[in-house]
Amino acid sequence: MNDAGSAASQPGSSDIAELAAIELRLTAGSEYLSTVRAVAADLALQQDMTLDEVDDLRLAVDEACSMLVPLAAPGAELRCRFSLAEREIRVRCSVPASTPELPPTDGFPWQVLMTLADSVRAHVERGTGDGDVVWIELAKQKVDRA
DSSP states (O other): OOEEEEEEESOOOTTSOOOEEEEEEEESOGGGHHHHHHHHHHHHHHTTOOHHHHHHHHHHHHHHHHHHGGGBOTTOEEEEEEEEOSSEEEEEEEEEBSSOOOOOSSSHHHHHHHHHSSEEEEEEEOOSSSOOEEEEEEEEEOOOOO
């Protein structure tokens, strides 16, 4: 994977074993984001996250997708992959882009995303035949309730 650019807050936790994965593919349009939000919330509930963690993940996924949709090429598909681990849910959302630009990382939406998620990263993957793909990856961890 080639990064044309990246922006990150806190490193991801790629060394955590994945228990299951779910991938959604939808037309890249804001009218379909309610489906992605619902799946994020349902998966968080199934992972026994607190209601606050469920809301944080749901809103973080919505914010990430809302940042990607305007960058999408006409007729493009929004992909969201949810990776379930024992202590966290990782989400990787992407769209084929009209132009290979990162979503703005200096504005309010990015700050909201960084506040809601435990780690956030954005990058552009240079494509070969299908064009460039813009990604936002985030993770939400479960709080220890000992």
